[in-house]
Amino acid sequence: MSDAVRGQPVEILLVEDNAGDVELAREGLRECKISNNLHVVGDGVEASAFLNRRGPYASQPRPDLIILDLNLPKRDGRELLREIKEDSDLRRIPVVILTTSAAEEDIVRSYSLHANCYVTKPLGIEQFLAVVRSIESFWFSIVKLPPR
Amino acid sequence: MSFRDRPIRQKLMAILLLTSGGVLVLTCAAFLAYEVVTFRQTTLKNLSTLGQVIAANTTASLAFRNEGDAREILSALRAEPHIVAAGLYDKDGRLFARYPSDLPVAALPASPDRDGYRFEHADLVGFAPVAQAGSARLGTLYIRSDLTAVYGTLRLAGAIAALVMGASLLVAYLLSATLQGTISRPILALAQIAKGVSERQDYSVRASKVASDELGVLTDALNQMLSRIEGQDRALRRVIAELERSNKELEQFAYVASHDLQEPLRMVSSYTQLLERRYGDKLDDKGRKFINFAVDGAVRMQRLINDLLEFSRVGTRGKPLQPVDVTRVLGAVRANLTMAMADADALVTHEDLPTVVGDETQLVQLFQNLIGNAIKFRGTERPHVHVSAQATAAEWVFAVRDNGIGIAPEYFERIFVIFQRLHARDQYPGTGIGLAVCRRIVDRHGGRIWVESVPGGGSTFYFALPKQNGEQAL
Numbered sequence: 001m002s003d004a005v006r007g008q009p010v011e012i013l014l015v016e017d018n019a020g021d022v023e024l025a026r027e028g029l030r031e032c033k034i035s036n037n038l039h040v041v042g043d044g045v046e047a048s049a050f051l052n053r054r055g056p057y058a059s060q061p062r063p064d065l066i067i068l069d070l071n072l073p074k075r076d077g078r079e080l081l082r083e084i085k086e087d088s089d090l091r092r093i094p095v096v097i098l099t100t101s102a103a104e105e106d107i108v109r110s111y112s113l114h115a116n117c118y119v120t121k122p123l124g125i126e127q128f129l130a131v132v133r134s135i136e137s138f139w140f141s142i143v144k145l146p147p148r
Numbered sequence: 149m150s151f152r153d154r155p156i157r158q159k160l161m162a163i164l165l166l167t168s169g170g171v172l173v174l175t176c177a178a179f180l181a182y183e184v185v186t187f188r189q190t191t192l193k194n195l196s197t198l199g200q201v202i203a204a205n206t207t208a209s210l211a212f213r214n215e216g217d218a219r220e221i222l223s224a225l226r227a228e229p230h231i232v233a234a235g236l237y238d239k240d241g242r243l244f245a246r247y248p249s250d251l252p253v254a255a256l257p258a259s260p261d262r263d264g265y266r267f268e269h270a271d272l273v274g275f276a277p278v279a280q281a282g283s284a285r286l287g288t289l290y291i292r293s294d295l296t297a298v299y300g301t302l303r304l305a306g307a308i309a310a311l312v313m314g315a316s317l318l319v320a321y322l323l324s325a326t327l328q329g330t331i332s333r334p335i336l337a338l339a340q341i342a343k344g345v346s347e348r349q350d351y352s353v354r355a356s357k358v359a360s361d362e363l364g365v366l367t368d369a370l371n372q373m374l375s376r377i378e379g380q381d382r383a384l385r386r387v388i389a390e391l392e393r394s395n396k397e398l399e400q401f402a403y404v405a406s407h408d409l410q411e412p413l414r415m416v417s418s419y420t421q422l423l424e425r426r427y428g429d430k431l432d433d434k435g436r437k438f439i440n441f442a443v444d445g446a447v448r449m450q451r452l453i454n455d456l457l458e459f460s461r462v463g464t465r466g467k468p469l470q471p472v473d474v475t476r477v478l479g480a481v482r483a484n485l486t487m488a489m490a491d492a493d494a495l496v497t498h499e500d501l502p503t504v505v506g507d508e509t510q511l512v513q514l515f516q517n518l519i520g521n522a523i524k525f526r527g528t529e530r531p532h533v534h535v536s537a538q539a540t541a542a543e544w545v546f547a548v549r550d551n552g553i554g555i556a557p558e559y560f561e562r563i564f565v566i567f568q569r570l571h572a573r574d575q576y577p578g579t580g581i582g583l584a585v586c587r588r589i590v591d592r593h594g595g596r597i598w599v600e601s602v603p604g605g606g607s608t609f610y611f612a613l614p615k616q617n618g619e620q621a622l
Contacts, residue, residue: 018411018415020415020418020419021415024418024422027422071407071408099407100407100410100411100414101403101407102454103402103403103407121414123410123413123414123417123418123446123447123450124417124418124421124447125417125418125421125422125425126421128418
């Protein structure tokens with residue numbers, strides 16, 4: 001909240017390989033009251049580089065929230081989630097799993113790996129946009145987050 | 149350990165030894181009896197001969213009443229050590245002379261008894277008439293022999309019999325110990341193999357045949373049985389492996405269905421909707437209708453996929469069967485159906501319900517689908533669903549009765565088949581999965597499900613669950 005109050009945009013990292021879903025997320029976030037910067041990477045390897053500010057991502061900011069899809073090319077979301085939650089610094093960043101899968105094993109596994117919440121992508125556009133807006137408002141207006 | 153539980157080797161030995169021992173005992177007993185009888189007869193005959201000789205010799209001494217002579221003759225009995233006493237009586241029955249001469253008078257009978265030889269107590273006694281040839285009787289000779297000779301012979305015979313028996317039994321033991329092996333060894337080998345097979349489930353072993361007797365037949369039969377079991381076991385393992393693989397593939401399919409199939413579907417529906425949102429004002433009514441059809445199709449497709457997934461998970465995601473209180477199940481169903489019940493102003497009642505062996509989650513789903521259907525396919529009256537249970541010997545038969553629209557008899561089977569629907573979608577929504585899931589759940593519980601109904605007169609869905617439940621493989 002403090003960042004939003006200060007007027008500084010919040011940094012969101014979206015790890016998503018489906019361009020269609022990226023577009024929908026942008027659509028949802030565009031309608032948000034809180035100013036935000038959306039960073040998008042397409043797979044787990046890229047995401048890891050972004051978070052550790054390696055290579056082309058050296059000057060990227062540290063995200064305030066990670067929205068993570070589970071099924072990704074190269075290195076999937078489960079592996080990335082484990083890496084984030086095992087890193088003493090990165091583990092404080094909330095991770096929202098946003099995936100098509102409603103499979104029980106995916107839900108259980110994600111929470112076991114300390115995902116902060118698990119959301120299934122809804123089929124309807126309105127619902128999808130509402131989910132994105134809810135994520136944003138919940139994590140940046142309701143929840144108290146640790147300082148950057 | 150009782151005899152019947154002893155090893156067959158010991159049984160065979162015991163049978164052989166008891167048989168030969170029994171025969172031996174009988175033979176020896178007969179031998180001894182014969183010995184006793186013949187020896188007694190011989191002794192009797194000897195004594196009577198001796199008595200006749202002595203009696204003949206004493207006629208003169210009795211006739212002339214020569215006591216010294218008589219004593220002399222009697223003393224010749226010394227040569228026969230078994231003669232323990234003898235006495236000579238005159239014709240008046242008075243004792244005239246005795247042997248041995250120092251024998252007390254009381255040791256002899258006071259007067260002679262009737263003639264003849266007989267066994268008396270432990271002795272053999274005889275009275276012989278003393279008479280001259282062709283003349284009147286002069287007196288009586290008494291003679292007594294002890295039976296030590298008889299007993300001595302008997303002892304000897306007994307000793308011989310015992311020796312023969314001992315030797316025979318020893319020979320019988322040695323012979324049977326060797327010979328029983330021909331019978332017991334193949335049986336032991338068979339037993340060993342049968343034990344090994346049942347302990348290790350190794351059906352590749354074979355018993356070796358020793359002879360062509362009944363044991364040989366048994367061995368052949370066992371071997372044939374083993375090779376048949378081996379073949380079946382191999383086939384069974386193959387089928388199990390195939391089943392496991394196809395189950396894994398099904399799991400994989402379920403995941404693909406829940407994720408990979410839905411992802412493109414979501415794109416179709418999201419972007420047609422986004423199209424409408426963004427450019428809806430640029431489209432005419434027809435264009436918007438087309439978009440609605442596309443979205444509706446995608447939504448329905450997703451529901452079908454989810455239902456298919458649910459159907460396939462009855463078998464793969466089932467929990468172990470354990471006692472479940474059906475009253476509690478019904479409570480959960482009521483909570484899940486609160487909205488539907490309120491919308492239709494439905495009344496759900498039930499009688500006393502038992503505890504059954506089952507998967508609680510699946511039983512909730514089963515009742516929920518049946519009661520949900522009863523409410524969905526309601527008639528013009530206020531819907532009333534009544535749940536009851538009846539016990540038979542082996543089953544609990546549950547009934548879910550409604551006052552809804554009913555079903556024609558020709559559809560009684562079809563309604564349980566997946567994706568089979570009796571009504572147009574706009575009349576009653578749904579994919580046609582509910583009763584198929586019900587049937588699959590009941591199948592998994594080893595039970596049966598059926599319906600009785602009259603169109604317009606309500607339906608009663610029955611399902612029977614076994615009281616003792618072993619899980620059915622699906």
